[in-house]
Amino acid sequence: NAGVTQTPKFRVLKTGQSMTLLCAQDMNHEYMYWYRQDPGMGLRLIHYSVGEGTTAKGEVPDGYNVSRLKKQNFLLGLESAAPSQTSVYFCASSARDRRGYTFGSGTRLTVV
């Protein structure tokens, strides 16, 4: 039982490059989330999804896009990376009945 798996774990991008972060969960959870974590700021919600084919904006969505074509996968895309997007990105999933989140191990992204 893998839980939530994120790939890649580390990545360095040049300003203006694009990339996609993949999140996969095997718990049949309905809800999935992308958060970014910056020093002293806790976790901030980027986008979330309440089911296959649906996505919505969170607190800090600018510069990111997401897709959830399959229930188990939630993709986060950066179309044109900026240094301000240097962060640790966490994917999380939860069941509909308001249980706790299960987090992935994170992706450390550096934009130079």
Place this chain on the structure above:
Amino acid sequence: QQPVQSPQAVILREGEDAVINCSSSKALYSVHWYRQKHGEAPVFLMILLKGGEQKGHEKISASFNEKKQQSSLYLTASQLSYSGTYFCGTGNAGGTSYGKLTFGQGTILTVHP
């Protein structure tokens, strides 16, 4: 708006107790507590739902006062393994919350032998 956690940091010796507080300016439906060790993902500790309940998890327990829009995490007889950053995540009332959480800035807990 982000909930406010206090204190920002606390240092303990093994066996000592600590309290971490989480306050919100918005009406709350739920409060989650997570612990994150350095370089790792946050790990779920417990959830408290509207109703002022108190929950326990071994020597870690929490309370939720919905009138005051506050939650407190109690760590008793601390162990070295309790070291890490503790986050509260708050969920607002309303049918469209979809489990979304707003996290506090974190409280760094260090336990020394």
